[in-house]
Amino acid sequence: MTVEGEASYAHSHDMPVIQGNWTRGEQASFKWSTYIPLVEFVGKKFTVASAVPSTAVTAVAAKSQESIPSAKGPPLSSECSGSLATVASKGWLGGSPVPDLDPSTEDLGIRLIGDVNLTLPSCSGTLRGSDLVTLHGSDQQLGQGPFDAVFDLPNEAIDMDRIIQLLDGQKSGVECPGYETFTVACTLDWKATVTFVRTRQTTTEAAATEGVDESVFVPLPSQPPAPTPAPAPLIDEDLVVPLPSGKLDASGKQAKLSVTCSVACSGTASAYLPGHGASASAAKPLAKARFSGQPGRQTTVTLRFPARARAAVKRAGRVRVALHATALTGGEAISRNVTLRLPPPTR
Numbered sequence: 001m002t003v004e005g006e007a008s009y010a011h012s013h014d015m016p017v018i019q020g021n022w023t024r025g026e027q028a029s030f031k032w033s034t035y036i037p038l039v040e041f042v043g044k045k046f047t048v049a050s051a052v053p054s055t056a057v058t059a060v061a062a063k064s065q066e067s068i069p070s071a072k073g074p075p076l077s078s079e080c081s082g083s084l085a086t087v088a089s090k091g092w093l094g095g096s097p098v099p100d101l102d103p104s105t106e107d108l109g110i111r112l113i114g115d116v117n118l119t120l121p122s123c124s125g126t127l128r129g130s131d132l133v134t135l136h137g138s139d140q141q142l143g144q145g146p147f148d149a150v151f152d153l154p155n156e157a158i159d160m161d162r163i164i165q166l167l168d169g170q171k172s173g174v175e176c177p178g179y180e181t182f183t184v185a186c187t188l189d190w191k192a193t194v195t196f197v198r199t200r201q202t203t204t205e206a207a208a209t210e211g212v213d214e215s216v217f218v219p220l221p222s223q224p225p226a227p228t229p230a231p232a233p234l235i236d237e238d239l240v241v242p243l244p245s246g247k248l249d250a251s252g253k254q255a256k257l258s259v260t261c262s263v264a265c266s267g268t269a270s271a272y273l274p275g276h277g278a279s280a281s282a283a284k285p286l287a288k289a290r291f292s293g294q295p296g297r298q299t300t301v302t303l304r305f306p307a308r309a310r311a312a313v314k315r316a317g318r319v320r321v322a323l324h325a326t327a328l329t330g331g332e333a334i335s336r337n338v339t340l341r342l343p344p345p346t347r
Helices: 205-210 307-316
Strands: 002-017 020-035 039-042 045-049 054-070 073-082 084-087 092-095 105-111 116-120 122-125 131-135 148-154 162-172 183-197 245-248 254-260 265-272 287-293 298-304 318-327 334-341
Touching: 002 054, 020 116, 020 131, 045 092, 045 105, 054 084, 054 116, 054 131, 073 116, 073 131, 131 265, 131 318, 148 162, 245 318, 245 334, 254 265, 254 287, 254 318, 254 334, 265 298, 287 298, 307 318
Parallel strands: none
Antiparallel strands: 002 020, 002 183, 020 054, 039 045, 054 073, 073 122, 084 116, 092 105, 105 148, 116 131, 162 183, 245 254, 254 298, 265 287, 265 318, 318 334
16 A cells, blocks of 8 residues: 655744844655555455555655844844754554444545654744744544545455545644644645555465455555655664653743753653643643753753643642754654643742
């Protein structure tokens, strides 16, 4: 099974700080292909997909603009561009996440692509020498991610030698990857073609005896997929060292997290109520902040809670902060979680 897709993404935020407003804009477009070597149907029912899919991203065009006010002079700013990409997680195919109530179809759920990290190595300005645009496609439960879709295959289609399924999706607002407290606008549009090509069909002895159609349908691409580009070197698990530490303000207005990367890095920190997390549920974060860090230098990440979130934090007495970080040179995204508690009341 092969997936050929293309996407366009735009995100901007405007966060008030002491000296003015911290603004950032990101725009990106890219194409991708996901290849699952083996998909099997017995009878008319999906049974298994290969556990070793591969995904390659091509035709990347990305840019960012950022400005951070400075108390000692003009704002720190940068304009970056690039055409490099790494994929931190792959696609997936399985049964539909919702019950299939129609016996004449087989419903499938698909994650067309996972996390995508777009590297912007060419920057001008005073803020940084390189940048990263990250689309988290696997933070949420299967079926609820920005690159997830559900489609049905009619029983008669499963008997065909080739099946082509056209899919598309649009995400905006809180459903858009990268959305945070101070997001001004965020949109993601994608379209994809899913192709199954049957190369083998058999009938088991038991099926022949019982008169049941138990054909095995194994869709493979009619031609070998294009070679997948060599992956970027994996980043050691100690990219973020040591485990992030932080402090939750007694008023519940903000949380501060200290992060140190072993190499130049960029990422996001998201705060959730206890028992919720970006990798475990589709819960909306209470607050979210971006950060970038220099090798070996401590970076302070500040999460500011609006009034409604502040009340929830004070009731819970603590928050869980999920940290995602990636080296600016690319590689696997590293995730860390830390729980911050309200300080005890003073007497």
